[in-house]
Structures are given as structure tokens and as C-alpha cells.
Amino acid sequence: MSSLEKLKRQLNYDKTFDCVQCGYCLPACPTYETMGEEKHSPRGRINLVKMAGEGRIGLETLREPLEKCLGCRACQTVCPTNVQYGEILEGAKHALDQNDTKSRARQITEDLIFNKLFPSRRWMNTIGNATWFYQKTGLQKLAGRIGLTSLAPLNLDKFEAVLPAVPSPMERSKTPNFLEARTNKKLRVGFITGCVMDSVFHQTNKNTIELLSIAGAEVVIPGSQTCCGALHAHSGKMETARELAKRNILAFEQTDVDYIVNNAGGCGAMLAEYHHLFKDDEEWSTRAQRFVNRSKDVSVILSMLDGLEFTKEINEVVTYQASCHLTHVQKVTIEPKALLQKIPGIRYKEMKDYDRCCGSAGIYNIVNYEDSMDILDLKMEKAKQTSAATIVTTNPGCLLQMQLGIKREDLEDSVRAVHLIDLLMEARPVFKRETNGQISALPFEGQAYELMNE
Incomplete structure (x- = not known):
């Protein structure tokens, strides 16, 4: 195979002929809207x-246009x-990564991030625990007061300022490996904890497990x-992506579950496309397809179970910022909004272009x-037009981005951003129990999670 033929294969060159250059993608592309150049359109x-x-x-020549692409898939x-x-x-991106001449320092950095940090539960737990210590001891306030955070590279100080409160190491260690259904069992599901979700948004993971129960x-x-x-x-490191996919496929093959549930739109999109990673491997392609067929966003499973009612009114105007990958890859559009509107007191007002990328x-x-x-600034203008007090989303990156947008607009005293799961939990869900043929709704008081650790 010639070097050019090999490059064409890496680039998925044959698929480029499906594009007829009609331009329907241009109005849907956030980077074309803000940058106004053809090279920044799909x-x-x-x-x-x-x-x-x-x-x-x-x-x-491809590097800059591709690195500026959000990968939102609205096109x-x-x-x-x-x-x-x-x-x-x-x-x-894979072709760029494979043909890139990297410095030794960059090789070491990429190895640390992609091969040591994100695949390691131990390292992600360490990050979560360190974040808790930083917040709990007052170091975060001190660093901000004396200006240390401004020294952080890549504007990380902006994101540090909007991180949620992280649970203590002891609370995080209580995560069970199994939780029984709190009412008559309808499904057996496996739960994807994620990396960032479990280290920084652990409370949302806990609420997800409890709501499913x-x-x-x-x-x-x-x-x-x-x-x-x-x-x-997304960084072109397809070999590592395949190895991680194999580990997850193996982990859930042993669980005998009906569905594999995630609560992060970006992660869920990756899980939903595992089969694409193994198009040249018949055995793993088949196994990956079985995994994909069972992979569902939590909003889909909660809607399927239809076992939730809510007892606390949330008397607020609420709007929804859709996760791009939940919308355009997983094709989940109805269930999150339907769950939102089950909460008593909610006044739902749809944001214009609610399904357009927020820039995360x-x-x-x-x-x-x-x-x-x-x-983000364009997104916040549309959010403000709804006069919503709560902006709901279904992905950790989107959540941090919207919190940052609220801060940039100086709306922290009047507007909040929240994950859908956390808002559902705030509305005090009830579960139904059948006794002697009678169904009664009982209040849930946050005990299920702890019961499995007694």
C-alpha cells in the first residue's frame, strides 16, 4: 500500500464524497457563525x-481548522x-496524530494525560480528593484572594472558580457496586461512572444511582x-481509545444487565459509537455492537421505567441547554424535557437554539x-431572553460552561446551572411499592445509597 493510499484510509477519504457541498451545514455550525470562514465550516x-x-x-494544513472544530456533530x-x-x-485527527513529529516534552505530557491520568480510577480519585481538600480547607478562597489562581495556565482559574463542591474522600468511598431496586424490579442496569463525573461530579453520580433504584x-x-x-x-489516539473500549466491553459483559446507563452526554456518545472503533475486527465489532445496543442515557431509562413522581414544587422558570452529543449522536431529544416538565411548579421556557453547542x-x-x-456569549444572550432562574443540562462540560457563562454575565445571585439528575432529586422523588395488590407512593429520603454500605 502506498503512503498516499495509507493516508486516505486514515482520513476516511472515501466518506468525503458523500458531501455534495450544499451548505445546509453552515447555519448549524457554531464556529462558522462566530469565525465566518469557510475553513471553519463542516x-x-x-x-x-x-x-x-x-x-x-x-x-x-488541516491542523488549525480541525482543532477549531467543536465536534458537536450538529452538521x-x-x-x-x-x-x-x-x-x-x-x-x-488520527492521521495528524500519527504523522506528527512531537518533542520529547510533548510525548511525556500526552503519555501522562492520555495513558496515566484519565484511564486510572486511582488518579481520578486522587484528583477528586485533592479538590475536596483544596475547597474544604479554605485554600481555594485564599488562593483567589491573593491572586495565585490567576497564575494558572490555559485560563484554568476561570473554571476552578465554578467547580462544584466535591464530597469528602470518606463519602466518595461509599460508592456501592450494587444497589437493589427500591420497588418491584423492572430492569437490571449497569452504570458508567465516568472519569470527570466520578471525580468532580460525584454527587450527580450518587443521585443517578438512587433515582434509578x-x-x-x-x-x-x-x-x-x-x-x-x-x-x-477526539484527539486522534484511536489505539488507546480501542483498548479502553475493550476494557469497558469486558467489564459489562460480565454483569448480565438489560442496559448500560450513562449520565454524561459526551461519554454516552462515545459508548454509542464503540462499534466504529472495530470496523476491521469482526470479533470485537460484534461484541461492541452488543454493547452499543444496550447503551442508553439515564433520561431514556428513567422515562422507560416511568416510576418517578415528585413531591416538592420548584417554582422557577427553567430552560434547557441540550448536550450536543446527547442530541446529535445519541439522538435523545424528548426524554430530558419530558422529565423536566414532570416536576411540579416548573415553568419551562425553551431557549432559542437550545440544541446549539455552548462551546464546552x-x-x-x-x-x-x-x-x-x-x-458561550451568544448562548448566554439566548439564555437571558428566557428569564430562567435555572439552566438545566445533561453533561459535565456543558454544566461547567454554563456556570462560567453565568459568572461572566454577573448573574450568580439570580441564575444557576444544574444537571438534570440533580434537579430531579431536588424535587423529592417518590417510589411506588406494591403490597397485597395495592400501589402506594412512599417518600424517598436519600437512604438507598447508604443502605447498601451498611
Whole structure:
């Protein structure tokens, strides 16, 4: 195979011919809206990939346009010819990674982040515990007061300021590996804890497990699961992404569950496309497809169980910022809003372009901070038009981004951002118990999680 043929294969060059350059993707693309250049549109990027595959431009020409892409996949939803933009994007990023001449320092940094940090539950737990210590001891307030946080690289001080309160190491250690259904069991599900979700948003994970239990699901949390591999795949490190996928497939094959549940739109999108990682491996492709068929967002499972009622009114105007990957990859659009509107007192007001990217996009808002803030500012203008007191989302990156937007707009005293699961828990869910043929709704007081650790 010639070097050009090998490059074409890496780039998924054949898929670029599905694009007829019609331009339907342009109005859906956040970076085209804010940057206004063809190379920052989906069709422009596809054309560049095609040209690189034909040897008409150098591969390095792709780097800046691709790194500026959010990967939100909104273009796929509106595309009339079903162009698989996600596969083209990841293929091109893989080709860039494989053909990149990296310095020794960059190799060490990437190895630390992609091979040591994110796949390691121990390291992610350490980060969570260190964050708790930083917050609990007052170091966070002190660092902010004397200006130390401003020395952080990549504008990390902006995100540090909007991190949620992290539970103590003792509370985090109480995570069970199994939780029985609190009512008559309807399903047996496995739960994906995630990396960032479990280290920084542990309370949301805890609430997810409890809500599933209340609604009638038996929940299994395999200890051998690992990072979903999304960050690796989106950075072109496909070999590592495949290895992480294999570990998760193996972990959940041993659980005998009906569904595999996640509560993070970005992670869920990666899980939903595991089969694409193994297109040249028949055995793992089949196993990955079985995994994909069972992988569901928590909102889908809660809606399927239909076992939740809520007893506390939340008398607020609420709007919804949809996770791009939940919407455009997992194709989940109805269930989150339907669950929201079951909460008594809610006055739901839909944000214009609620399904357009907020600019978070994994670590995009860190490595492309200014571009991300341009997109966030547009989003916040639309959020303010709803007069909502609560902005709900379903992904940790989106949640931090919206909290940052609230801070940038100086709305911290009047507006909050919250994960859908946490708002459902705030509304005091009840579970139903059947006794002698009679169904009665009993109040839930947050005991299920602790009961499994007695």
C-alpha cells in the first residue's frame, strides 16, 4: 500500500464524497457563525480533508481548522446526504496524530494525560480528593484572594472558580457496586461512572444511582470499568481509545444487565459509537455492537421505567441547554424535557437554539478559550431572553460552561446551572411499592445509597 493510499484510509477519504457541498451545514455550525470562514465550516473542513487525501495540500494544513472544530456533530443532524462527519473528523485527527513529529516534552505530557491520568480510577480519585481538600480547607478562597489562581495556565482559574463542591474522600468511598431496586424490579442496569463525573461530579453520580433504584432498576456498578475513551478518540489516539473500549466491553459483559446507563452526554456518545472503533475486527465489532445496543442515557431509562413522581414544587422558570452529543449522536431529544416538565411548579421556557453547542466540547474551552467564549456569549444572550432562574443540562462540560457563562454575565445571585439528575432529586422523588395488590407512593429520603454500605 502506498503512503498516499495509507493516508486516505486514515482520513476516511472515501466518506468525503458523500458531501455534495450544499451548505445546509453552515447555519448549524457554531464556529462558522462566530469565525465566518469557510475553513471553519463542516463542508470546508471536509473539502480540506479530501484535498489532503489527494496530496494537493499538506496534512499539516488541516491542523488549525480541525482543532477549531467543536465536534458537536450538529452538521450531521441537518445533512441531507447523511455525511458521517464524525468519522471523517476523527480519522483526520488520527492521521495528524500519527504523522506528527512531537518533542520529547510533548510525548511525556500526552503519555501522562492520555495513558496515566484519565484511564486510572486511582488518579481520578486522587484528583477528586485533592479538590475536596483544596475547597474544604479554605485554600481555594485564599488562593483567589491573593491572586495565585490567576497564575494558572490555559485560563484554568476561570473554571476552578465554578467547580462544584466535591464530597469528602470518606463519602466518595461509599460508592456501592450494587444497589437493589427500591420497588418491584423492572430492569437490571449497569452504570458508567465516568472519569470527570466520578471525580468532580460525584454527587450527580450518587443521585443517578438512587433515582434509578427509586424508579425500579437494580443497579450494578462494575469496579473494572474505565474511561470511555472519548478524549482519546477526539484527539486522534484511536489505539488507546480501542483498548479502553475493550476494557469497558469486558467489564459489562460480565454483569448480565438489560442496559448500560450513562449520565454524561459526551461519554454516552462515545459508548454509542464503540462499534466504529472495530470496523476491521469482526470479533470485537460484534461484541461492541452488543454493547452499543444496550447503551442508553439515564433520561431514556428513567422515562422507560416511568416510576418517578415528585413531591416538592420548584417554582422557577427553567430552560434547557441540550448536550450536543446527547442530541446529535445519541439522538435523545424528548426524554430530558419530558422529565423536566414532570416536576411540579416548573415553568419551562425553551431557549432559542437550545440544541446549539455552548462551546464546552470536551476540553475545547481550555485549549481554544477565546473561541469558546465567543460561542458561550451568544448562548448566554439566548439564555437571558428566557428569564430562567435555572439552566438545566445533561453533561459535565456543558454544566461547567454554563456556570462560567453565568459568572461572566454577573448573574450568580439570580441564575444557576444544574444537571438534570440533580434537579430531579431536588424535587423529592417518590417510589411506588406494591403490597397485597395495592400501589402506594412512599417518600424517598436519600437512604438507598447508604443502605447498601451498611
